[in-house]
Amino acid sequence: MNCPPAKIKKMRELYSKTGEWLRGTGPESDIVISTRIRLARNLANFPFLHRATEGQRKEVEKLVREKLKEATLTKDLHYVKLSEVSSVDRLCLMERRLISREHAGGDGERGVAFGKSETISVMVNEEDHLRIQVIRSGFELRDAWKTIDEIDNTLEEKLHYAFSPRFGYLTACPTNVGTGMRASVMMHLPALGLAHHIEKVFNAVGKLGLIVRGIYGEGTQALGDLFQISNQFTLGKSEVEILEIMEGVIPRIAGYERMARKALITENKEQLEDRVWRSYGMLKVARMLSSEEAMHLLSQVRMGVNLGLINDVSMETLNELFILTLPAHLQKLEGKEMEANERNVIRASYVRKRLGAFQ
């Protein structure tokens, strides 16, 4: 479907920068990249989406879109109707974590509203009528909860949510019912991976009611040593109780990662340095880079920067490269659709440019 020119311009502006949550700031930001909380909400007077007729779907989309505009959640809220933008645009929004993989791939009337800083987004007509999301740089569960709680209160004044005293906020899938809350923390754990300790961490975390997933959610691969740790249960515990469990666990995992890094640097300093510098070198000279390879190399360099082995590249640049070198973003930066091989060439060239290497 063709986009109106104004919309294309706006979308292009979006892709040249990244969201505030990639700044590499906030508590534990050497290891915790970002904190995200999402709330699943549904309207009381409509069937859940997969049972809704085309007409009901449209009605929900229109109603929520209008109320979102009225609610003025942030002063620069931007709404994108996903049925009106290209599939590359949708993938871009997914790569930026403004929408889920399912939302990018789905069909029918649906949309997403997000603020300029990209820390707030509301998906309309995903699996549930509303999926409200807040992302923060670093480990900021409380701050994210405070913000999302307020957004939820504001929207609740305008929309009649499906809620039952027994089961809480009602959702299409019973795995989300209750608080409807999923809090996830994206962690960079390269040393635990190198030391083969990652499995132990996952097992321990599982016993505490938390689960580990790849960076784009359920069923996705863990690329670049990036993992999302989130709460598994949504019923029977309050939002704050769930956050308290995570607040107890996440800093320990971060501590464990730091210990593993320290062990690497004291026991195998040369090896570690070699690995980090080789990765940096590869990024600076490679003529073709696949997305997976880029992620892997960036992960090693990121660890090198954290350990003070490399100091001429910023954390923000590295965090950004994780997103901007993904397939849809590259195609947007180039302004055309490209096959994998061509993308690999462009990716390598873009990385060299950003790292200030020889062209």
Next chain:
Amino acid sequence: MKCESCNKRHATVHLTEINGDEKRERHLCEECAQSLNNPLVKMPTPADILSSLINQVAPEIGEMSKTTCPACGLSYLEFRSKGRLGCPMDYTAFKKGLVPLLEKMHGASQHIGKVPSRAGKELVVKNEILQLRKELDKAVEKEDYEKAAKIRDRIFELSASEDKKDEGTLQQNG
């Protein structure tokens, strides 16, 4: 091993007959075994096998299989095969089946946590009491009796106001 009756097909049914002290083993194919008309060898139908499997995995299905949500028309079986509910009403219509399912999934079936202000103040209070009871358990476990006493007082306070309201509604209803 060949069937000892027809001597053609593969023997898949193995019987041990005991007559007094005499023990006799028989090896038959399925067809010959059926024709023996022995009630023991009666093969379960695929439907029997399925329902016994379902009963093992999800015992509530048999009972709930005829339930359909009056609002959206989704049947309980459809819900169990797809894993998605059809509308908010389903939580009421399928409550009997959902409660054990949620217990298995979340380890709980009672919501504790945020309540929309639209749902009314009473509910907010009720949830606060539930929350406080949990905290009370925790405090007792940690032997922090001072904190436990404070929580207990707060629960009494909240329950008292709740009871008054309950009486009110009872009178209204009665």
